[in-house]
Amino acid sequence: MKRCRLAASILAAAYPVAAQSDAALVAEMQKLKAAVAAAQSAGDNAWMLTSAALVLLMTGPGLALFYCGLVRKKNVLGTMMQSFIMMAVMSLLWAVIGYSLVFAPGTAWIGGLDFAMLRGVGAAANGDYAPTIPHLTFMVYQMMFAVISPALITGAFAERVKFNALLIYSVLWAFLVYFPVAHMVWGKGGFLNAYLGGVVPVYDFAGGTVVHITTGVSALVCALVIGPRRGYPQEPMKPHSLVLSFIGACLLWVGWFGFNAGSALAASSLASSAFVATHLGAAAGAVVWLVAEWLHTGRPSALGAISGAVAGLATVTQGAGFVVPFVGAVYGLAGGLACFYLVVIVKHRLGYDDTLDAFGVHGVGGIIGAMLTGVFATRAVNDALKLANGEAAPLGWVDGNGGQIGNQLIGVAIGIGFAVVGSWVALKITAALTGGLRMEAREEIEGMDLVLHGEEGYNLEA
Amino acid sequence: MKKIEAIIQPFKLEEVKAALKAIAIEGMTLTEVRGHGRQKGHMEVYRGREYQVDLIPKVKMEMVVMDARCEEVIETICRAARTGKIGDGKIFVYDVGEALRIRNDDRGESAL
Numbered sequence: 001m002k003r004c005r006l007a008a009s010i011l012a013a014a015y016p017v018a019a020q021s022d023a024a025l026v027a028e029m030q031k032l033k034a035a036v037a038a039a040q041s042a043g044d045n046a047w048m049l050t051s052a053a054l055v056l057l058m059t060g061p062g063l064a065l066f067y068c069g070l071v072r073k074k075n076v077l078g079t080m081m082q083s084f085i086m087m088a089v090m091s092l093l094w095a096v097i098g099y100s101l102v103f104a105p106g107t108a109w110i111g112g113l114d115f116a117m118l119r120g121v122g123a124a125a126n127g128d129y130a131p132t133i134p135h136l137t138f139m140v141y142q143m144m145f146a147v148i149s150p151a152l153i154t155g156a157f158a159e160r161v162k163f164n165a166l167l168i169y170s171v172l173w174a175f176l177v178y179f180p181v182a183h184m185v186w187g188k189g190g191f192l193n194a195y196l197g198g199v200v201p202v203y204d205f206a207g208g209t210v211v212h213i214t215t216g217v218s219a220l221v222c223a224l225v226i227g228p229r230r231g232y233p234q235e236p237m238k239p240h241s242l243v244l245s246f247i248g249a250c251l252l253w254v255g256w257f258g259f260n261a262g263s264a265l266a267a268s269s270l271a272s273s274a275f276v277a278t279h280l281g282a283a284a285g286a287v288v289w290l291v292a293e294w295l296h297t298g299r300p301s302a303l304g305a306i307s308g309a310v311a312g313l314a315t316v317t318q319g320a321g322f323v324v325p326f327v328g329a330v331y332g333l334a335g336g337l338a339c340f341y342l343v344v345i346v347k348h349r350l351g352y353d354d355t356l357d358a359f360g361v362h363g364v365g366g367i368i369g370a371m372l373t374g375v376f377a378t379r380a381v382n383d384a385l386k387l388a389n390g391e392a393a394p395l396g397w398v399d400g401n402g403g404q405i406g407n408q409l410i411g412v413a414i415g416i417g418f419a420v421v422g423s424w425v426a427l428k429i430t431a432a433l434t435g436g437l438r439m440e441a442r443e444e445i446e447g448m449d450l451v452l453h454g455e456e457g458y459n460l461e462a
Numbered sequence: 463m464k465k466i467e468a469i470i471q472p473f474k475l476e477e478v479k480a481a482l483k484a485i486a487i488e489g490m491t492l493t494e495v496r497g498h499g500r501q502k503g504h505m506e507v508y509r510g511r512e513y514q515v516d517l518i519p520k521v522k523m524e525m526v527v528m529d530a531r532c533e534e535v536i537e538t539i540c541r542a543a544r545t546g547k548i549g550d551g552k553i554f555v556y557d558v559g560e561a562l563r564i565r566n567d568d569r570g571e572s573a574l
Contacts, residue, residue: 236513238506297507307509344510357509 037132041125044132047267048141054258055144059151060084062255065248066310067155068457070356073240074447075159076457082154082166086147089167093174094143101179103129103142108191108199111183115139128188128196130265141262142186149178149211155356156219157226157437159237160444163452165437169222169430176422177218181415182210192411195385202411203377203395203404205274206263208318208369209415216314216363217419219354225427226437228353230444242303249306253282256313260320273381274320277328278313281320284332285312285339292340304340307361311339314365315372322377322395331372335365367412374408463558463571464532468523469495470543470551475521481542487535489574490525501549520551526558528571 064083068076097116106112115121126135150170184190185204194201204210260278264271289308294300315335316328343360354360377396385393394401431437443451470478496517503516527535536553544550563573
């Protein structure tokens, strides 16, 4: 007893806290809790700001280089501008109203105006979406998705569309397709939202439906409505620099870690899981396309390898944070093979000119990824969705929830529906406002760089 | 004076240059050109779309030599550039009316 008291007095001397009152202890605990939360927020915020920058890197220079290398050299600047201008225009549109229409509380189909002009979007976190990072970080991260989406579509109508038509179409497309579909899948109360009060829960981790299905299907609509390039397919239209495309594709691969792993919205183990799944998807996509091409044409091409990687990435996007990382390779295999079949074999039989294969890669990959997620999504990886009893809800068919495949199908159908109708309406309005979507015949022969922008990409004599 | 114009395979260029140097012919003008004779081009495939490429890279060498050395130079180029396969190239020989060295007004063979 005496020894105990002695020990207590020694402890009290060594740790003054123990001698303080309960109230002081509580205050100390709260300070510690706040410090822990701040540390987590700092870590998460660092990763999410990095991810936002990585997703921007995908558009410029990633996609701009990937696309511009595939066109003829008279259109190199015009094609790069089609991506770059989205970094400016879509960013502003997102800040003014886009973010609000997607993420502010509203109806099941479209968000409200609470966050218009970024009102109330500041340092404090938005608990609905990302409770550990500033609301501003979440907003700017999502902004980069709105930037790259219309840029992806431009591959379908490369080398022939007027610049003013591109701008008007892209803005209309954002309102008619991207904002509603993104709200439905990711926005609070959205019709397809799996977590925040949706009717039909669709699992779309990083935008397989929101980005790749909407853009890929819109691309097909554009290719059909706008029509092929003059001289297609009789005249040769070889890619002018696969070196540029190569660099662009590699930057896309790197940036995609921000796109998919960043969609964990935290520097968490889920981000690691999505990161690995994404990487394996790209790797498997590259390998399977290359092998298919080797067997089909006799040679494994560089363009085939990079196309396969992008197809694998587009496919794995929807499931990245829902599936066991190794399943990412399954996404890559399935997506790479299907995209190869469509781009290399089916497209030439059908004769439409989806110039840079925006539909063949993003549309096909997106749809396959959405369906595979209904099969492979598992609570073993993502336990954010809880049952009433607090246990993690079963996600896909592998968890015994076979009905999810039907839900994913509904998501795909809605994505396709919005893309077809929205794009068609946007194209018709744009054509009426601009007096025609396409450049004149003479202008198209001369090239976008000189006619639209008054410049040339390569001034070799300068 | 004769002008010798030789269109050869690019990968044979260094051998031809070395052979000409060995017989003390050092002046020449080179151009990278594209073309084809009887040799057919090749097929390129981009995402399943096939392109027949007829014009293939060649090197065009031009040099003007004294009449007395013309045969020797032609033989040297032929020997060095020949693989025996289709696509080895052609040599054309022209008469040259006049030659002039800009630096000092030398004319004729002394300008070579």
